[in-house]
Amino acid sequence: MNGAVDLPLDAGEQRFEASGESLVRRSVLPSGVRILSERVPGARSATIGFWVAVGSRDEQPVTYGSTHFLEHLLFKGTASRSALDIAVSFDAVGGEHNAATAKEYTCYYAKVQDRDLPMAVEVLADMFTSSLLDTDEFETERGVILEELAMADDDPADVASERFFEAVMGEHPLGRPIGGTVESISAVSREAVWEHYRANYRANDLVVTAAGAVDHDELLAVVEGSLRGAGWDLGVEAAPVPRRTPSLVAPSQGSPLVLVQRPIEQANILIGVPGIASRDPRRATLSVLNSVLGGGMSSRLFQEVREKRGLAYSVYSFTPSFSDSGVVGLYAGCSPAKAGQVAELMLGEFRRLAADGISETELARAVGQLGGASALALEDSDTRMSRLGRSEITLGEFVDLDEALRRISAVTLDQVAELAAELVTRPLSIAAVGTVEEETFAPLLSS
Missing domain, CATH: 3.30.830.10 (Metalloenzyme, LuxS/M16 peptidase-like)
Structure with a gap:
């Protein structure tokens, strides 16, 4: 590969070799789902991620912390899998699964042996598309997140980091804590988080990436099959959501x-x-x-x-x-x-x-x-x-x-x-x- 490769949102299929003889492929489905893979020679495991370009900066005042809250809730069960079922799926094969909420995106990911990649895709797709946000689980997880915030508040380096971003960024959304605050998490309703979920977890929001021992055609087939099995109509054409453009409101110092x-x-x-x-x-x-x-x-x-x-x-x-x-x-x-x-x-x-x-x-x-x-x-x-x-x-x-x-x-x-x-x-x-x-x-x- 010579130079960077552009990734146009309106491109259907792309294929190119990267350094180390890895093979990168990219597909953009008519529904707007984007799937990228990098096949690495000699690899025996693979890491799979389900991404959405929504982070803490995108929340409304009534939903501060809801992106991180939702990240927790997607592990709590779907119509076909309980929270224990999700955990057992990965533990039973020695895999790892987790998620990360950032200021501009959220990612749900798993690392498994190559033979277990279809299972990982199916479970992550089920979580991504079909989480119940059960009322009882919602309240249980509210307590978990409050404990997480308390743990962070006991770490002076974490506290300093949060205060530092607030000082540099001021009232700009990038200055807000990713996990919300005790007040916002205590106040947010299930309905507000549900609306956040339904508004941002759609086909044209979804980006699936996989690297390691992965065959792109097989990945494409299992992703499409898992999403259709979850009830998504991939025949409805939609352009991928546009990439984020710079905010018209630039950050301004909160406090020196x-x-x-x-x-x-x-x-x-x-x-x-x-x-x-x-x-x-x-x-x-x-x-x-x-x-x-x-x-x-x-x-x-x-x-x-x-x-x-x-x-x-x-x-x-x-x-x-x-x-x-x-x-x-x-x-x-x-x-x-x-x-x-x-x-x-x-x-x-x-x-x-x-x-x-x-x-x-x-x-x-x-x-x-x-x-x-x-x-x-x-x-x-x-x-x-x-x-x-x-x-x-x-x-x-x-x-x-x-x-x-x-x-x-x-x-x-x-x-x-x-x-x-x-x-x-x-x-x-x-x-x-x-x-x-x-x-x-x-x-x-x-x-």
């Missing part, structure tokens, strides 16, 4: 400083600015920037804060991106007495990178790190399945390992410096959890 007082041993500190969108052509440049800044043990943050000064055990940077925005964040956990010093050092490294750029040695090391990490990740069919899903739902193109490495290798010193210089001018937000005081961080926001 958010502090949560907790009597714990460490201060959990997050510092950052708005980043770039997932389809921004500078994503490869940002990956290099992140690698140099805080992406590994040789990174500037790790070396300066941990290795040279011993001020933190965990310190790193991260750069999540979404359809219309993103975040560049720096994290450290340290003694509350050292919080000001650690925050100053982290911000100083970010600003130094923007002022002076990076060296040729750092660029070469980042390219090597990113290339190696990408290659190792693709040893796992889970990663390949997820790559197909993100390619279809978010990017509109498939980028294999060779093309990804080409893009990373094409990044220049000037491009990294220019992007860093732009990012450092954006509104700065700080979130911290622990025994922390405003005067510790206020000078950094005014400097």
